[in-house]
Amino acid sequence: MAAASNRLDRFLARRLQRSLKQIRLDLVKGRVNVDNELCDDPSRLVNQFTQIDYDGLVLQNNQPIYILLHKPIGVVCATKDAQHKTVIDLIEHPQKNELHIVGRLDLNSSGLVLLTNDGRWSSALTDPKHKVNKVYEVEVEHPITEDYITAFAQGMYFEYENHITAPALLRILSVNKAQVVLTEGKYHQIKRMFGRFRNPVLKLHRVAIGNYTLPPDLKVGEWQLL
Secondary structure (H helix, E strand, O other): OOOOOEEHHHHHHHHHOOOHHHHHHHHHOOOEEEOOEEOOOOOOEEOOOOOEEEOOEEEEOOOOOEEEEEEOOOOEOOOOOOOOOEOHHHOOOOOHHHOEEEOOOOOOOEEEEEEEOOHHHHHHHHOHHHOOOEEEEEEEOOOOOHHHHHHHHHOOEEOOOOEEOOOOEEEEEEOOEEEEEEOOOOOOHHHHHHHOOOOOEEEEEEEEEOOEEOOOOOOOOOEEEO
16 A cells, blocks of 8 residues: 555646646746655656645645554544444544554454554554564463464464465463464464464454554553654
8 A cells, every 4th residue: 555656737637627738837937845855857756755846836735744643442443434433433533534543453353553644654563574573462372382483483374365374483481372473463463372282362452563662651541643
């Protein structure tokens, strides 16, 4: 969902319903400002956050929004849902309906969720090629042994996707609690990996995505602007 770039002349032609020839003449006449500077270059690339003025009229002045949310259990990572409260429902912001979710958590998981209207930022955090760490605290039903560490580090084959998971780091915190660090996020990946040991996950809580960590004083259900 990367923010799309477009040529300035094409943006103006579409927005003002004028021909490209007319728009290029307007640019030469100095009728267009881009990010508060006069611009006469029709090939200038602009995106959703570029401020564009035409004869003093603001055509676009969108601001990027970055939100960190402490998701509760029972809330879905979706923009709309007929049955459950969504993460969007928890946010009071005039532009909340423009937001999308950066790395989802399932209904019964809690913790850090990021939301934004900036597709380039979210892609940088979620694209597997960037190998951004996602850190989880996991509580399972049965004791965790050293075998888990090796299995998680070697990766596991998921037949449904015909995919071997990227190496994951597992640290044993107590008899039945662990910290897991992933660089990808396949469907219910952590639950399925523990499932190989027939060890059901009782609690799954995300504490970090890359450099963004869940603040200890941010209560369940609360959010803050980054």
